[in-house]
Amino acid sequence: MAGRPTNRTNTRQRIQDVALGLFVEHGYDKTSMREIAEGLGITKAALYYHFKAKEEILLSISQGLGAPVDELIAWARTRPRTLETKREVLRRYSEVLKDATPLFRIMQENQAALRALGIGQTLNDRVAAVAELMYEHGASVRTQVRLSDALVSVHFGAFSLHALAGDPEEKRLALLESALETLESVSAECR
Template identity: 55%
Template sequence: MGVTMDGTKHQRRGDTRQRIQDVALELFAEQGYEKTSLREIAEHLGVTKAALYYHFKTKEEIIVSLFEDLTRPVEELIEWGKAQPRTLETKQEIVRRYSRSLTAAAPLFRFMQENQATVRELRIGDTFKDRMHRLRDIVMDPDAELIDQVRCLSALFTLHAGMFVMQDLEGDPEKKRAAVLEVAVDLVTQAHESAHRPSAAPEDGS
């Protein structure tokens, strides 16, 4: 079971492997990664430790598998975006799809935020940083002015901040997510329109 951006819990459907991932992530969030043992995970699942070993030998394997599974849509989005024309519509659609991917993987990203030392040791952080750079390169024009580069980066970080900050604000969760997305799309739109604004015609000096 995982925790969404608004603090509610949801159960991912799936097989035993996914149940192990969900329960492990919940325990990591409740009592900390270091304090959670494989035995506790097995007990919460109602299975033997041997049955757990069939799927995962270590806690590290569980976290890495979660990262690979829950961030796969981001990798697919990057590949899709690279094949599209660098239009405003493409950039806006990338931001929308990335927002959906983050929402689906919110429990994992919360774990990464709260356990940065563990994330660095497992090199998950490096992989995620690489994906962020590639995503940035798709929504940002190569010759963009500095202010437009900042706008594009801010659009992505706005979506990230929405997972952690917006839960402290009152209001309907869907409306909060929509507000965060609107701001992110607006930033990318401003950057694109600024980069593609026609230059002023030179004055006739004759």
């Protein structure tokens, strides 16, 4: 049947899920392919059938989590730069970041080891593309900075809120609400 995941796809996803958990718990550098295989209850040979190295696993995780950001960017580039489009960019970006938090933690804690994989540069390029969607061509510096504030709140807040007590979804929505209030105030200033 078309569109139905295969066992290979399911196994690859399981590998990614287990590896991501181990990378977050122990650190990328300190996690071995043997530990990933043990976490899955499979042999290293079975793991190597799907991924030749942990770098491949992390790259596949990054690509999977980055795809929704790429889709958001493509969608927003076809839209006019209205207040409603910017609201929707912030909403969708906040939702995407909810799933990407573990990857960003790994990247933050293992920067030197991951630089060679190019994941950081790809992330920077995606963030720059999302930021470009928020800017107003010809707007004042103050307006540009305020628009950037709204995006930065969503982006960096998604990774800093884990230290605060409370329900993760409630914190994400409060952060999004704050960013949308900033966006609304910029819009009101420009009228």
